[in-house]
Amino acid sequence: MEQRNLRLLENPVDRLARTVEALLVIAPAALSVQELASAAEDEPERVETALGLLSSRYREGRSGIVLEQVAGGYAFRAAREAAEACARLVERPVQRGLSQPALETLAIVAYLGPVSRPEIARIRGVAADSAVAGLVERGLIAEAGRDQEGGAIRYETTPLFERVFGLTGLSELPRLDDLAEDDEGLRRRLEEVAGRRGA
Amino acid sequence: MIVRELELDLDAFEGPFDLLLTLVLREELELAEVDVAEIVLAFCERLEERGRLDLDACGEFLVLVAALLELKARGLFPEEEEVPFEDLDPDDAAGELAERLAQYRRFRAAAGWLEEKLDTESDRYFRLGPAPLAPVPERPLAPQQPESLAAALRALAAEPPAPSLRHITLTFPPVSLFLERFRAVLRRRGRFVFDQEVKALTRVEQAVAFLALLELRKAGEIAIGQAAPFEEITVWNNAT
Numbered sequence: 001m002e003q004r005n006l007r008l009l010e011n012p013v014d015r016l017a018r019t020v021e022a023l024l025v026i027a028p029a030a031l032s033v034q035e036l037a038s039a040a041e042d043e044p045e046r047v048e049t050a051l052g053l054l055s056s057r058y059r060e061g062r063s064g065i066v067l068e069q070v071a072g073g074y075a076f077r078a079a080r081e082a083a084e085a086c087a088r089l090v091e092r093p094v095q096r097g098l099s100q101p102a103l104e105t106l107a108i109v110a111y112l113g114p115v116s117r118p119e120i121a122r123i124r125g126v127a128a129d130s131a132v133a134g135l136v137e138r139g140l141i142a143e144a145g146r147d148q149e150g151g152a153i154r155y156e157t158t159p160l161f162e163r164v165f166g167l168t169g170l171s172e173l174p175r176l177d178d179l180a181e182d183d184e185g186l187r188r189r190l191e192e193v194a195g196r197r198g199a
Numbered sequence: 200m201i202v203r204e205l206e207l208d209l210d211a212f213e214g215p216f217d218l219l220l221t222l223v224l225r226e227e228l229e230l231a232e233v234d235v236a237e238i239v240l241a242f243c244e245r246l247e248e249r250g251r252l253d254l255d256a257c258g259e260f261l262v263l264v265a266a267l268l269e270l271k272a273r274g275l276f277p278e279e280e281e282v283p284f285e286d287l288d289p290d291d292a293a294g295e296l297a298e299r300l301a302q303y304r305r306f307r308a309a310a311g312w313l314e315e316k317l318d319t320e321s322d323r324y325f326r327l328g329p330a331p332l333a334p335v336p337e338r339p340l341a342p343q344q345p346e347s348l349a350a351a352l353r354a355l356a357a358e359p360p361a362p363s364l365r366h367i368t369l370t371f372p373p374v375s376l377f378l379e380r381f382r383a384v385l386r387r388r389g390r391f392v393f394d395q396e397v398k399a400l401t402r403v404e405q406a407v408a409f410l411a412l413l414e415l416r417k418a419g420e421i422a423i424g425q426a427a428p429f430e431e432i433t434v435w436n437n438a439t
Contacts, residue, residue, distance in 0.1 A: 077323055077325035078323075086324035098317070100310065104306055104310040107309035108306050123302055123303055123306060164317070165317060165320060166320040166323055173309070176308075177305070179309055
């Protein structure tokens with residue numbers, strides 16, 4: 001009798017939420033609503049409701065596991081408060097020791113991708129071969145076809161990049177124009193140089 | 200009022216607006232020669248004649264004329280070509296350099312943003328692993344007849360024909376066979392024509408027969424004559 005009452009109290013998406021929870025536990029990368037819906041054989045709208053339910057259950061301060069929206073989907077991660085303990089247990093080769101050239105190359109690929117090595121080199125003013133190779137090895141960027149004209153391999157960022165940097169998608173990157181400081185100082189320096197050459 | 204029926208009387212064109220658009224799109228009319236301002240004037244005059252504001256027509260006209268203007272603008276400015284840095288004159292070079300530096304600075308700022316982001320996200324730990332394979336979709340077989348399987352197996356189980364080695368075995372008749380034969384012929388007839396004697400034989404047999412001939416010649420039993428290269432070889436008994 002008591003069991004029957006419990007059954008009645010159960011939210012209709014509870015069962016789906018448990019399935020989604022299970023899928024997220026076994027997934028090696030973030031799963032989109034669409035992927036979750038097709039694996040669970042259910043409606044995307046209902047999956048979203050289930051995800052909402054799970055988000056309130058798996059959140060910072062309430063659980064050691066946190067459900068986050070990242071890299072175009074949903075994924076479980078450790079709660080931030082457990083970070084130090086996590087750091088004692090596991091190494092993070094992907095994000096450790098990214099050099100300045102690597103970060104600049106990564107920024108160019110993130111904003112302009114798919115982009116080829118010659119194009120990256122043109123912007124940075126130095127060859128980008130080793131930076132690109134390092135980023136590919138870390139799995140932050142990947143090949144994305146070839147250049148139409150020159151046939152050079154082009155690169156774009158991977159879902160892992162978005163996950164590592166905690167981005168829901170590339171659209172979350174700030175506008176380039178908002179990042180740059182004003183060009184005044186630079187222009188003045190150039191004009192100085194140009195003036196000196198003329199004299 | 201229908202915009203595409205607007206009658207135009209321009210320097211380069213006379214007729215309805217939609218025909219003008221068609222000709223331009225087919226590149227039969229050079230857009231650079233079309234005075235777009237005149238089209239706008241014609242439309243405004245027409246609008247005034249009617250005495251009331253036709254908003255639908257105005258909207259449609261604006262869209263069409265804007266597209267036409269954009270096409271014309273693109274046509275008037277040829278696509279920018281990349282000039283090698285070295286070929287620029289100093290002022291342009293300074294400008295280009297400033298441009299490139301500004302672009303680089305933007306990306307360096309973006310790299311800085313990424314670095315900060317990485318720092319704020321440093322306490323986000325998650326599990327990483329190679330992607331497991333998706334399960335192979337099941338492909339159910341269509342119902343099969345056991346008899347056809349048996350027939351297929353029976354065909355496979357049949358003893359294959361013994362392979363023929365004819366093409367790799369060469370049988371050489373002994374030289375002695377021809378020695379005897381040629382001696383016998385010479386005893387009977389005193390002379391013979393080699394080509395006729397070996398005509399019916401295989402190439403290998405012919406070769407062995409020739410060796411026999413040389414053998415007989417070496418022993419001094421026979422004499423050999425040939426009128427010219429590739430002519431018949433005549434053989435006769437040396438004793439005669």
